[in-house]
Amino acid sequence: MKKIQLLDFVVSHQINKIAILCDEKVWKLYPDYFNFLQEVATVHFISIDAKEKNKDIESVVFGWNFLLEQKFDRNSLMISWGGGTICDIAGMIAATFMRGIWLVNVPTTLLSMIDAAHGGKNGINLKYQKNVIGTFYLPEKVIVDTEFLKKLPNKEILNGFAEMIKYALIGNKTLWNELKNITEINYKTINPNWIDDAIEFKMKIVEKDLHDNEIRQILNFGHTVGHAIERLFAEKKRNISHGYAVAMGICYESYISWKKGNLPMKCYKDILHFILRFYKPLNFTKSDISALANYCCDDKKNKNEIVRFIILEEIGKATITEYTQNS
Amino acid sequence: MKKIQLLDFVVSHQINKIAILCDEKVWKLYPDYFNFLQEVATVHFISIDAKEKNKDIESVVFGWNFLLEQKFDRNSLMISWGGGTICDIAGMIAATFMRGIWLVNVPTTLLSMIDAAHGGKNGINLKYQKNVIGTFYLPEKVIVDTEFLKKLPNKEILNGFAEMIKYALIGNKTLWNELKNITEINYKTINPNWIDDAIEFKMKIVEKDLHDNEIRQILNFGHTVGHAIERLFAEKKRNISHGYAVAMGICYESYISWKKGNLPMKCYKDILHFILRFYKPLNFTKSDISALANYCCDDKKNKNEIVRFIILEEIGKATITEYTQNS
Numbered sequence: 306m307k308k309i310q311l312l313d314f315v316v317s318h319q320i321n322k323i324a325i326l327c328d329e330k331v332w333k334l335y336p337d338y339f340n341f342l343q344e345v346a347t348v349h350f351i352s353i354d355a356k357e358k359n360k361d362i363e364s365v366v367f368g369w370n371f372l373l374e375q376k377f378d379r380n381s382l383m384i385s386w387g388g389g390t391i392c393d394i395a396g397m398i399a400a401t402f403m404r405g406i407w408l409v410n411v412p413t414t415l416l417s418m419i420d421a422a423h424g425g426k427n428g429i430n431l432k433y434q435k436n437v438i439g440t441f442y443l444p445e446k447v448i449v450d451t452e453f454l455k456k457l458p459n460k461e462i463l464n465g466f467a468e469m470i471k472y473a474l475i476g477n478k479t480l481w482n483e484l485k486n487i488t489e490i491n492y493k494t495i496n497p498n499w500i501d502d503a504i505e506f507k508m509k510i511v512e513k514d515l516h517d518n519e520i521r522q523i524l525n526f527g528h529t530v531g532h533a534i535e536r537l538f539a540e541k542k543r544n545i546s547h548g549y550a551v552a553m554g555i556c557y558e559s560y561i562s563w564k565k566g567n568l569p570m571k572c573y574k575d576i577l578h579f580i581l582r583f584y585k586p587l588n589f590t591k592s593d594i595s596a597l598a599n600y601c602c603d604d605k606k607n608k609n610e611i612v613r614f615i616i617l618e619e620i621g622k623a624t625i626t627e628y629t630q631n632s
Numbered sequence: 633m634k635k636i637q638l639l640d641f642v643v644s645h646q647i648n649k650i651a652i653l654c655d656e657k658v659w660k661l662y663p664d665y666f667n668f669l670q671e672v673a674t675v676h677f678i679s680i681d682a683k684e685k686n687k688d689i690e691s692v693v694f695g696w697n698f699l700l701e702q703k704f705d706r707n708s709l710m711i712s713w714g715g716g717t718i719c720d721i722a723g724m725i726a727a728t729f730m731r732g733i734w735l736v737n738v739p740t741t742l743l744s745m746i747d748a749a750h751g752g753k754n755g756i757n758l759k760y761q762k763n764v765i766g767t768f769y770l771p772e773k774v775i776v777d778t779e780f781l782k783k784l785p786n787k788e789i790l791n792g793f794a795e796m797i798k799y800a801l802i803g804n805k806t807l808w809n810e811l812k813n814i815t816e817i818n819y820k821t822i823n824p825n826w827i828d829d830a831i832e833f834k835m836k837i838v839e840k841d842l843h844d845n846e847i848r849q850i851l852n853f854g855h856t857v858g859h860a861i862e863r864l865f866a867e868k869k870r871n872i873s874h875g876y877a878v879a880m881g882i883c884y885e886s887y888i889s890w891k892k893g894n895l896p897m898k899c900y901k902d903i904l905h906f907i908l909r910f911y912k913p914l915n916f917t918k919s920d921i922s923a924l925a926n927y928c929c930d931d932k933k934n935k936n937e938i939v940r941f942i943i944l945e946e947i948g949k950a951t952i953t954e955y956t957q958n959s
Contacts, residue, residue: 321937366689369758369765380935401728403932404753404766405843426731431696438696439731440767516732605730608707610648 307450308341311409314446315345320382320407323348324372326395328355328387331413334456339386346382349375355390357539360429362438368398372406382407385444388414388461389421389547393436396427400442408444413453415465415495416548419472419503422447424511424521433540434603435532441515449500454492463583464548466490467527470580471555472503475526476510478621485575490583522606523623526615527555533600537593552584562617565626572620634777635668638736641773642672647709647734650675651699653722655682655714658740661783666713673709676702682717684866687756689765695725699733709734712771715741715788716748716874720763723754727769735771740780742792742822743875746799746830749774751838751848760867761930762859768842778827781819790910791875793817794854797907798882799830802853803837805948812902817910850950853942854882860927864920879911889944892953899947 315323323342329352342348351371353359372381383406385395392410399408412422425443428436454462473481480502487494507524514521531547531554538545559576562568589597606613616626642650650669656679669675678698680686699708710733712722719737726735737749752770755763781789800808807829814821834851841848858874858881865872886903889895916924929939943953 362689362693373758373761373764376930378935379932401765401767403764404755404768428731431700434700437700437730438728440728441731603703605706608705 307448310446311411311448312341312345314409315342315382318380318382318407320346320380322346322375322377322381323384324351324368324375324377324381325349325384325386326351326353326368326391326398327385328391328413329353330355331387331453335453339384353387353391353394355387357390357430360390360393362429362431364394365397365401365429368394369402372398372402377402377406379403379406382409384409384411385422386411386413388412388417392417392421393427393429393439396425396442396444397429397439400427400440405442408442410444410447412447412449414457414461415454415500416461416468417465418449418451418454419465419500420468420507422449423504423507425515426517433536435535437605441517443515449504451497451500454495457492459491460546462492462495463490464546466495466583467548467552467555469495469499469503471524471527471551472506474555474559474576474617474620475523475615475623476506476621477502481620485579517606519625522613522625523615525606526617526623527551527558529601529604529606529612529614530554530557530597532604533597534587536600537596540596549584552580553587556580556586558614559617561614565628566616566618568617568619572617575620634775637773638738638775639668639672641736642669642709645707645709645734647673647707649673649702649704649708650711651678651695651702651704651708652676652711652713653678653680653695653718653725654712655718655740656680657682658714658780662780666711680714680718680721682714684717684757687717687720689756689758691721692724692728692756695721696729699725699729704729704733706730706733709736711736711738712749713738713740715739715744719744719748720754720756720766723752723769723771724756724766727754727767732769735769737771737774739774739776741784741788742781742827743788743795744792745776745778745781746792746827747795747834749776750831750834751851752842753844760863762862764932768844770842776827776831778824781822784819786818787873789819789822790817791873793822793910794875794879794882796822796826796830798851798854798878799833801882801886801903801944801947802850802942802950803833803948804829808947812906846952849940849952850942853944853950854878854885856928856931856939856941857881857884857924859931860924861914863927864923867923876911879907880914883907883913885941886944888941892955893943893945895944895946899944902947 323346332352383395383399385392399406410422412418425441428439431437473484510521531551534550556577559573563573611627614626615623617623650673659679710722710726712719726733739745739749752768755766758764800811837848858878861877886900890900938954941953942950
């Protein structure tokens, strides 16, 4: 069914050439997945080791050169097939090659199914800073095929689940009440309706504010601290998944929401209790905390040295709040 | 007057940091030009040798790193100050740093005043192909200050004049009739009204089709062959200005307009006669001609191996025509 949508798109747009930028692990697991396209267009695979450190300009230049050599034109299609890293690199290539070619995202992780594949943000890292280079470039289609979740390592389910918690907290109290009852996180306990709910909520926000000037920033709940944690780990050459960092970020930003905002203490405790059931807490030294505070000040949301935090007013409702850097 | 517009913009948007990407030659000629900004914001100059060969990803990465080190944020401003090359590099940096910061163009050449600075196309070269990487990203303002033309070398006036001829031919018969009477090309003979007319015409087209899917392509009249000539020269390590190549391109594409379309022979001869009065004709070997034909097939306008040419129907009116590659 999902494949038919993609086939229809390729045929109806008379697309001649397709490049599938993919995670090499995914391609090995599903070598025949895109066979159906080969009957209607020339299909190339560009396989990448989908590590965070490869989300850089070198990977993008590699993609550009490939498309140039294969004589891709404005009616060619780039498909991203993998998780958020693949989505980000493919999006940047598609947005900038000939000032934009067709883009379709086929996310294979829970995280990319509910987040990275939608909304048109792409990004690569520069030096220590995540996603600091990128564009807004909406995909023509996003094909969400939950079959991919079956072979996804469980830590990847946990990785995406943190974003699911975020969506519930900032915009969907009913979803939060359903999530709260979960006792185990794996692909069987993920209700596909939750995925649809998360996507629907995100796209409503994106339609209002594609360029992330105001309301879209509430999708960054948990990410101001989350990105700072990822940067701290990167500088110490230690690994941490995006979802894990975001889960921790949600804890800290819920704390701020209680301490500086109006979030009732009971809600903060509920959130903390729920998250720490699945995600082990991190220990930070005093100098770590001071570094994290500095990194929060470098966030893309900030303007003129005013730090923007997303604050929970209550479960299911978030607002943007500004602080000067010393407060 | 022009400066006040820019100052107003910076103050009213509370812009904190400004990077001026400039042609090193222009900065030497007008070292104090931007002094008025230094009172209201932190101003940095990034000076570049504005050669075609520097219009590459290395220059863009250099700019990104500079902005990152200086802690630029989404409320910072990039100003391009120079000709088309500077416009293109600065536009690409501004469009992609933090997914877009403010951009103001201050063109200093006739070519960039009437063309490159307007309409939001930016681009860098990849290997042999001009402008194959880029985005659509509209500048917030374009400050056209014709004072800069006074110190511009005359070959640069000629360079821009070719685009002026193009605008007249595709959209403004009255302008063509005025241009035809010119006996000499230098900054004194360029009527500032012509500059305004050219910009107005371009912006009307851009408003209808920012993303260059249909009508905007008529602005490429003279450029299908013009870009092919530039590529031929680049591969032979010979220099040719963009305007010179476009002037020649206009001659060839006017010929095609007569031969394959409906342009009366008298119009074609008028165009040829006028252009060759100021631009010396180029001699091509048989193998050059064959290379040029191939390069025309790589143009960004083409889709599915169909070559798009812009054809003059009459003086002041152009249309898009498609040919299969063998015709």
